[in-house]
Amino acid sequence: MTQVVVNGHASTLDEVARLAGVSKATASRALNGRSKVSAKAQAAVVDAARELGYTPNGAARSLVMQRTGSVAVILPESDERVFSDPFFARMLHAVARSLRERDLQLVLLLAQPGDEDRMLLYLRGRYVDGAIVASHHRDDRLAEHLSDLGLPCVFIGAPWIGAERVPVVDSDNAGAAAQAVRVLIDGGRRTIATIAGPRDMRAGHDRLAGWRQELDAAGLDSSRVAHGDFTEHSGTTACAELLDADGGSDIDGIFAASDLMALGAMRELGARGIRVPDDVAIVGYDDLGVAERTQPPLTTLRNPIDQMVTEAVRLLVEAIAQGGRGAPRRVVFVPELVRRDTV
Amino acid sequence: MTQVVVNGHASTLDEVARLAGVSKATASRALNGRSKVSAKAQAAVVDAARELGYTPNGAARSLVMQRTGSVAVILPESDERVFSDPFFARMLHAVARSLRERDLQLVLLLAQPGDEDRMLLYLRGRYVDGAIVASHHRDDRLAEHLSDLGLPCVFIGAPWIGAERVPVVDSDNAGAAAQAVRVLIDGGRRTIATIAGPRDMRAGHDRLAGWRQELDAAGLDSSRVAHGDFTEHSGTTACAELLDADGGSDIDGIFAASDLMALGAMRELGARGIRVPDDVAIVGYDDLGVAERTQPPLTTLRNPIDQMVTEAVRLLVEAIAQGGRGAPRRVVFVPELVRRDTV
């Protein structure tokens, strides 16, 4: 590799052009390859660029192109959650792959609770061409802000506020929860509790609603609810709460709104000598690896993260190409039931 | 909040100035507050800016200022590892806090194994003012590349190659490992094994070296080594390997190079009916939360992540201010032993 002569500062296109004996215009054309350049000029420019270790200045380039070549992934979530929940790991992995294919740089913005303002400033500064937003809370006005901003964006999971103003890729949380309940009922269970997610999150809310709706439709009791926060520990606590409530010992089925909570619940059941699935059947949600490794392996609903992400990136790229015009679209995927041994 | 009239495009300083009835120069001064502006002009500009929902264009600004106001955190690590290892969570949390205090935007770059080139292109494009690099592998030439680039950077944990060319904030892994061994010896243990980290990572290598050196100094056997990859599962496997080797049943002390591996080892010991610390004493490494919650609570070495990060950010800001000149500094923190109940 012929290497770089830096004399203190990064080299500019002007220097490359001078060294190659052509104008800036020709140098730019030679490097970007859009327009025709003579073979001789082409070679001279490429050599000069290599010799000087030239890389275009991003600021200058995006100033004139109105494009930065990078997109933000925004996680409006405390960072403990981001790093403890396998959902995010899987999602980021998929986003990274998807963006790589399209030659875009991923910029991850961790939006701390108190820090939204700086983040918005960053986005309004047009440091990125667009944004993908995943999972957020009830009182979050991010959708409106982004929509006001005119910054192309796609939400993974519908926001509480302003969902109609932005493109959304979602999964049918309520339908999936109903599916889980149906499986439990079909397995002969009649007293079905749920360990629900946080009330202020879409996924938590909708899965609870689906559970309730399906039980009501079947004429069964839909009052046995305990809330967790999707973590294993909260699953254990919630399960204990359910079992200790009036008539808790009647419970013969549990729908947990995440696999981690299901795992926590199974630990609690195990500790009390309650057998799964003999005494209590249990269905989780997500299927991101944990479910296969529980004892026994967990029946769950596969969260179609990869598909959602692929679609989200497709929509975002489309929106960027259109300059943000075009009606907000909405795509919904349906989670698939994965039968294992807990039901 | 008076809101924003967007007529398709983001508003510019020129528009603000016109609306306020002043020149661009005065408008800029009023908004940045560096130089004196009359109270009247000041108010007019601020009002106009609010009315138009003005935010400076980042590209234009950093083009002239030679400064972007954001710094990259580079994790040259597969993203499964990034999201499964609590080390990264804690580190990012600390970095985010530290940067927030200094009004810098954090940009997280996940450097996939095959993706370094795009990342380097991004860095050479000067989209960020500096970079913090954490944890990386043996064959990684990132330090050299960054040094060639002239981009201010700080490494957390010394890189294998080119460490002398970049500022480094490190912890004394070898010294800490030696400390662990000493505690085990002082507790009367004589057959001390280690579950080491990956050979191709600094932390793995140095902790192993410290363990060996201290045992050699004490005239004890330093041949009982099994390697893991810092995860819980690998700890279980490595522990089984140690116990099943020749004379494995003599082992009465284990130093694990991470708490997660220590946890995995304890599970294996438990499964075999070997008591901790009665039969085998064990010391972990990291103390990022897991260690307090093991059964019994784990004696370990506290990885001084918060301090390292704070110092790294300090050094980086300094380097940015100096324009990257100044000799690369090196700061080393000493992990502290946290006594709990496994030794």
Add this chain to the structure above:
DNA sequence: AGCAGCGGTGGAATCGATTCCACCATCGGT
């Protein structure tokens, strides 16, 4: 009254790229 000094101000240069537009060869066709 005259002049230095200072708070404010606007015009113009600057950062480093892309791209429009005008221009000049050269070539092929009649």
Add this chain to the structure above:
DNA sequence: ACCGATGGTGGAATCGATTCCACCGCTGCT
């Protein structure tokens, strides 16, 4: 031999901010 395409090229405008520098009108001093 002339005329219109072409294919390449460079000068200059452009993107949107910051900042240098020249300048203006005051005040306050001698």
